[in-house]
Amino acid sequence: MPWPRARELAREAGAAGAAPVGEVPLARALGATLGADLVSAVDVPVLDSAAMDGYAVSGGGPWTVLGRALAGHRGPVARLDGGEAVEVATGAVVPDGTTSVLPYEHAVPDPSGPGAGGAGRDAGRLNGETAPGRHLRLRGETTPAGAVVARAGHPVTPVLLGLAASLGRDTLPVLRPRVRVLVTGDEVVREGVPRPGAVRDAIGPVLPGLVAWSGGDCAPPDLLADRRGDLEQALEAVPGTDLVAVCGSSSAGPADHLRAALTALGARFAVDGVACRPGHPQVLAVLPSGALVVGLPGNPGAALAAALTLLVPALSGRAGRRDPAHTGRRVRLIGETRPHPRDVRLVPVRVSRDLAVELPSSGSADLRAAAVADALAVVPPVRAPGRVELVGLPW
Numbered sequence: 287m288p289w290p291r292a293r294e295l296a297r298e299a300g301a302a303g304a305a306p307v308g309e310v311p312l313a314r315a316l317g318a319t320l321g322a323d324l325v326s327a328v329d330v331p332v333l334d335s336a337a338m339d340g341y342a343v344s345g346g347g348p349w350t351v352l353g354r355a356l357a358g359h360r361g362p363v364a365r366l367d368g369g370e371a372v373e374v375a376t377g378a379v380v381p382d383g384t385t386s387v388l389p390y391e392h393a394v395p396d397p398s399g400p401g402a403g404g405a406g407r408d409a410g411r412l413n414g415e416t417a418p419g420r421h422l423r424l425r426g427e428t429t430p431a432g433a434v435v436a437r438a439g440h441p442v443t444p445v446l447l448g449l450a451a452s453l454g455r456d457t458l459p460v461l462r463p464r465v466r467v468l469v470t471g472d473e474v475v476r477e478g479v480p481r482p483g484a485v486r487d488a489i490g491p492v493l494p495g496l497v498a499w500s501g502g503d504c505a506p507p508d509l510l511a512d513r514r515g516d517l518e519q520a521l522e523a524v525p526g527t528d529l530v531a532v533c534g535s536s537s538a539g540p541a542d543h544l545r546a547a548l549t550a551l552g553a554r555f556a557v558d559g560v561a562c563r564p565g566h567p568q569v570l571a572v573l574p575s576g577a578l579v580v581g582l583p584g585n586p587g588a589a590l591a592a593a594l595t596l597l598v599p600a601l602s603g604r605a606g607r608r609d610p611a612h613t614g615r616r617v618r619l620i621g622e623t624r625p626h627p628r629d630v631r632l633v634p635v636r637v638s639r640d641l642a643v644e645l646p647s648s649g650s651a652d653l654r655a656a657a658v659a660d661a662l663a664v665v666p667p668v669r670a671p672g673r674v675e676l677v678g679l680p681w
């Protein structure tokens with residue numbers, strides 16, 4: 287299957303089944319996706335307030351200062367008449383009848399008043415230049431009740447949490463698809479320097495961050511032996527899981543059981559092999575439960591390419607958010623990058639402005655280039671002059 291089509295189908299398969307939306311406390315919502323438009327239930331600010339430290343005044347000067355209203359405290363009067371003022375702190379609710387706020391810096395003592403001679407904040411009678419509405423934040427001016435402040439599908443970022451809190455929210459409706467990772471291979475170990483013949487799992491550590499980037503939540507990876515029965519059992523035991531990533535076992539060797547296990551479980555293959563290097567043995571299937579299974583090749587560089595082709599589009603689709611790897615950005619690739627005769631190549635590149643250059647790599651078993659790359663460039667089999675697309679990498 288052509289690489290662009292595989293990415294498209296993965297997106298569609300993901301979007302075909304939305305993860306359930308749940309109301310969660312702000313403290314647990316970071317990284318999830320808004321499951322509904324965020325609508326303000328309140329006016330912000332909730333009442334007319336001061337935007338500067340100084341004096342809430344009514345009409346033109348001079349004004350008699352009646353007292354002081356600090357943020358969070360009741361002021362001395364509920365209402366100002368023309369020629370009256372109240373000293374206010376930024377954020378303090380101003381009395382009814384306030385027409386503007388005069389910052390301390392613009393307040394001059396009025397010679398006719400008891401504060402004559404004393405400048406600024408201690409003056410009992412003031413004068414100064416102001417205009418109606420100056421330095422006043424009117425009720426609902428920032429956000430009127432009913433305003434849509436963020437759309438469903440927006441990632442819950444730290445800043446969005448702050449916005450939600452400013453609207454008085456304690457919870458948010460979010461979706462966050464759940465992912466399980468099965469790392470297969472009798473030779474794979476998860477700690478220390480591998481003995482000869484063993485190999486350290488280098489895909490499991492990549493996936494939680496990749497999953498979070500796509501809006502999902504990843505359980506710690508499980509390590510499985512190369513036995514078809516074990517793989518089948520593990521794939522069956524995934525209730526409540528939206529997507530299972532299987533690392534290794536994707537190819538044609540005697541220990542590669544993924545396709546047979548998926549067939550035995552009645553899965554539908556949406557993508558079975560992709561015309562891309564590395565990563566051509568990758569697979570995407572849908573279990574009868576609706577859960578997606580992405581088969582990532584065992585070579586770590588190939589697993590990364592496959593994850594960006596199938597896992598990230600499918601998972602972000604299920605989360606109802608934009609595919610973070612699909613940048614749409616195109617750059618000029620300079621240097622000696624050789625195309626593959628038939629397949630798309632996904633090549634780690636360093637990017638500067640609109641130029642990209644391939645980073646040297648020893649192949650699909652190697653994460654060295656990708657680990658320090660800015661992006662992967664999509665190099666088509668026939669190198670036409672012009673730009674190449676960039677696939678984003680997780681931070």
Ligand SMILES: Nc1nc2c(c(=O)[nH]1)N[C@H]1C(S)=C(S)[C@@H](COP(=O)(O)OP(=O)(O)OC[C@H]3O[C@@H](n4cnc5c(N)ncnc54)[C@H](O)[C@@H]3O)O[C@H]1N2
Pocket residue numbers: 469470471473474485486487488489490533534535536537538539542565566567582583584585586588650
């Ligand atoms: N006859 C063919 N053989 C192979 C083909 C093919 O088309 N025909 N494709 C090759 C390509 S390309 C890849 S990629 C691999 C994919 O292999 P599997 O997904 O079946 O994975 P394994 O055979 O289990 O392992 C391959 C390689 O990767 C190492 N590995 C496995 N898991 C991990 C891990 N979690 N972390 C680090 N390294 C891992 C494993 O030890 C092997 O060296 O198949 C080719 N063969």
Ligand code: MOO
Pocket residue numbers: 562563564565566567583585588589650651
């Ligand atoms: O997926 Mo393999 O080369 O493409 O290592």
